[in-house]
Amino acid sequence: MRGLVLALATVLVCSACAGGGDADSSTAAEWDGTIATEGDTTTVVNLSGSVWGGDAILVEEASIGVLEGAEEYMLGTVSAIAYDDDRIIVADRQVPVVRIYDSGGTYERDLGGVGEGPGEYQQPASVAVANDGRILVRDDSGRRIVVYGRDGEYQESYPLTGGLQTGTPMQLGPDGTPYTIVIVETLENDPSRLWVLGMQAHGPDGPHGEPIVPPTQTINDGVIVARREGGTSMRNVPFWPTESWTLTPNLDVVSGVATEYRFQILRSNGSQVVVQHRTTPTPVQPGEADWYRRQATAQMRDMDPSWVWNGPEIPATKPAFGQLMSSRSGEVWVLRAGAGERLTPCNEAAETNDEFASQPCWLETSSFDVFGSDGRYLGAVEVPAGMSRYPVPYIDGDTVIGRVEDADGTIYVKRFRRIRRSDS
Numbered sequence: 001m002r003g004l005v006l007a008l009a010t011v012l013v014c015s016a017c018a019g020g021g022d023a024d025s026s027t028a029a030e031w032d033g034t035i036a037t038e039g040d041t042t043t044v045v046n047l048s049g050s051v052w053g054g055d056a057i058l059v060e061e062a063s064i065g066v067l068e069g070a071e072e073y074m075l076g077t078v079s080a081i082a083y084d085d086d087r088i089i090v091a092d093r094q095v096p097v098v099r100i101y102d103s104g105g106t107y108e109r110d111l112g113g114v115g116e117g118p119g120e121y122q123q124p125a126s127v128a129v130a131n132d133g134r135i136l137v138r139d140d141s142g143r144r145i146v147v148y149g150r151d152g153e154y155q156e157s158y159p160l161t162g163g164l165q166t167g168t169p170m171q172l173g174p175d176g177t178p179y180t181i182v183i184v185e186t187l188e189n190d191p192s193r194l195w196v197l198g199m200q201a202h203g204p205d206g207p208h209g210e211p212i213v214p215p216t217q218t219i220n221d222g223v224i225v226a227r228r229e230g231g232t233s234m235r236n237v238p239f240w241p242t243e244s245w246t247l248t249p250n251l252d253v254v255s256g257v258a259t260e261y262r263f264q265i266l267r268s269n270g271s272q273v274v275v276q277h278r279t280t281p282t283p284v285q286p287g288e289a290d291w292y293r294r295q296a297t298a299q300m301r302d303m304d305p306s307w308v309w310n311g312p313e314i315p316a317t318k319p320a321f322g323q324l325m326s327s328r329s330g331e332v333w334v335l336r337a338g339a340g341e342r343l344t345p346c347n348e349a350a351e352t353n354d355e356f357a358s359q360p361c362w363l364e365t366s367s368f369d370v371f372g373s374d375g376r377y378l379g380a381v382e383v384p385a386g387m388s389r390y391p392v393p394y395i396d397g398d399t400v401i402g403r404v405e406d407a408d409g410t411i412y413v414k415r416f417r418r419i420r421r422s423d424s
Contacts, residue, residue, distance in 0.1 A: 138170050220243065246325055262275065284315060334368065
């Protein structure tokens with residue numbers, strides 16, 4: 001989860017995806033592994049093959065976004081995406097606005113408006129749709145969750161604690177209660193992190209109950225820190241294995257540390273599933289490591305111009321996995337880093353953070369591994385070119401909706417359907 005909070009927009013590109021799909025394939029290996037239960041813990045070791053028996057792709061079914069045209073189709077900083085079978089809901093923090101489109105991508109209406117009054121928001125950062133059709137918008141700057149009916153009319157608002165601004169999405173529990181990330185504890189003397197974070201239930205009277213906090217599994221010593229009077233900047237060393245976690249719609253906690261391909265699903269009833277998956281580490285290329293080190297240095301020098309590297313060296317291999325995500329249908333989607341791709345042309349002489357961002361020299365390819373709620377490896381899903389992990393894609397069964405940026409920099413929100421490759 002910490003990786004989500006600090007995440008920058010990253011393009012996902014499939015690199016030699018394996019597994020995935022939703023039906024049999026004559027050339028694919030069936031799932032092979034072991035499942036053992038002892039007490040409240042079930043351990044699932046995925047040895048080879050996949051439950052789906054083949055790989056899957058995402059086929060585009062609807063697209064929102066234009067380079068030039070009507071204002072309601074020109075997207076800026078897309079901060080959240082939600083869906084409820086016949087409506088795609090998009091929050092654009094740049095305008096700011098929350099817009100509703102039909103399932104085919106045709107604009108219907110704006111939701112609420114900008115301001116501080118009832119039904120208004122200042123910075124829409126997350127959107128979720130309850131089973132009864134209510135639409136909930138987390139307004140980070142306004143420090144509240146604004147609730148609208150299915151008809152789009154304002155109903156009520158829930159006060160938020162603090163002013164944490166984050167890309168971590170809200171999660172709705174089985175009864176429609178929104179859970180959103182909060183700072184549980186500030187760590188003044190911990191060199192590896194600034195806070196303990198958790199997911200807190202909110203209602204009309206604000207936060208209630210105890211926050212859901214993942215287990216602290218490791219101390220992340222792979223950080224670099226820059227300080228100046230009145231401020232601190234901290235980021236992970238590039239390619240350092242970190243802890244990731246997410247909350248499922250059943251309020252289970254999925255968490256793991258990427259030193260190995262292993263994560264756990266902590267059930268709300270106290271039981272757990274430990275998931276292991278065999279993989280081959282992806283090497284970090286020398287030129288790739290050098291470029292990312294210089295980019296990280298430029299970011300730190302925005303805080304302290306005299307800053308020098310004060311963390312460990314960049315690892316020789318990439319983490320076993322990256323971001324953990326949960327789908328509404330109960331699957332666990334795992335972002336995997338692939339081989340780095342050298343881009344040309346690029347700005348070899350970049351020194352500032354803006355120069356590194358405007359013309360990068362390296363692109364990190366990625367893919368998704370998908371696991372069932374029982375821990376078995378279902379397969380891999382090829383990711384469309386230009387799809388981003390920010391905001392976190394909406395995933396429910398065969399439906400995936402995400403932000404996509406093309407080669408010209410035009411931003412889209414696209415709805416995809418997952419199908420087996422052999423059917424494409």
